[in-house]
Amino acid sequence: xxxxxxxxxxxxxxxxxxxxxxxxxxxxxxxxxxxxxxxxxxxxxxxxxxxxxxxxxxxxxxxxxxxxxxxxxxxxxxxxxxxxxxxxxxxxxxxxxxxxxxxxxxxxxxxxxxxxxxxxxxxxxxxxxxxxxxxxxxxxxxxxxx
Numbered sequence: 312x313x314x315x316x317x318x319x320x321x322x323x324x325x326x327x328x329x330x331x332x333x334x335x336x337x338x339x340x341x342x343x344x345x346x347x348x349x350x351x352x353x354x355x356x357x358x359x360x361x362x363x364x365x366x367x368x369x370x371x372x373x374x375x376x377x378x379x380x381x382x383x384x385x386x387x388x389x390x391x392x393x394x395x396x397x398x399x400x401x402x403x404x405x406x407x408x409x410x411x412x413x414x415x416x417x418x419x420x421x422x423x424x425x426x427x428x429x430x431x432x433x434x435x436x437x438x439x440x441x442x443x444x445x446x447x448x449x450x451x452x453x454x455x456x457x
Contacts, residue, residue, distance in 0.1 A: 353434045356400030365430065366396035368439040369404035373426030376447045377410075384415040394423070402430035403448070424451045 354365070370393045381387060388411040396406045406426045413419040427448040430439065438444040 352401040354398060354400055354402045357398050359397075360395040361398055362392075362396060365402065365436060365439055366393070366398065366404060366406070369426075369428050369430070369445070370396060370406045370408065372442055372445045373406050373408075373428055373447075373450065375442060376426065376428075376450055377424065380450065380452065386413040387411065388413075388419070402433065402436075404428055404430075426450045 374389045377389070378387065390408050390410060393406045393408040396404060398404055404427070406428070407423060408426075409421050409423045411419045412422045427450075429446050429448055430436070430444060431446055432438050432444050
């Protein structure tokens with residue numbers, strides 16, 4: 312390689328680093344500080360487990376999804392209330408509970424499950440009972456262990 316090509320490569324690397332440090336990183340920091348990613352909602356997240364009308368709806372709809380996903384040879388008895396329910400904010404919830412699971416020809420076993428679910432109508436919580444207003448983001452399976 313000629314000395315000119317090595318010098319050009321070295322200069323290009325330096326120019327790239329300076330461009331990134333002086334222009335791209337400050338722009339990214341300003342975007343992160345701005346309201347660009349802010350979602351305004353009446354529902355605030357909490358690290359403390361909660362029990363309110365929306366967490367109860369989230370629990371009920373998680374149970375509906377759970378029943379729909381079961382193997383026909385699996386029977387489940389769902390609890391009346393969750394072990395824990397957290398609001399992540401913006402009407403997103405994580406619910407954990409424990410169910411009695413019976414697989415074909417076996418004794419019932421306790422199985423903990425976790426569900427993440429979102430309410431789609433934002434601050435209008437009048438449709439909380441309606442199954443169609445919720446979307447399942449994740450659900451652990453109760454029939455994985457046989």
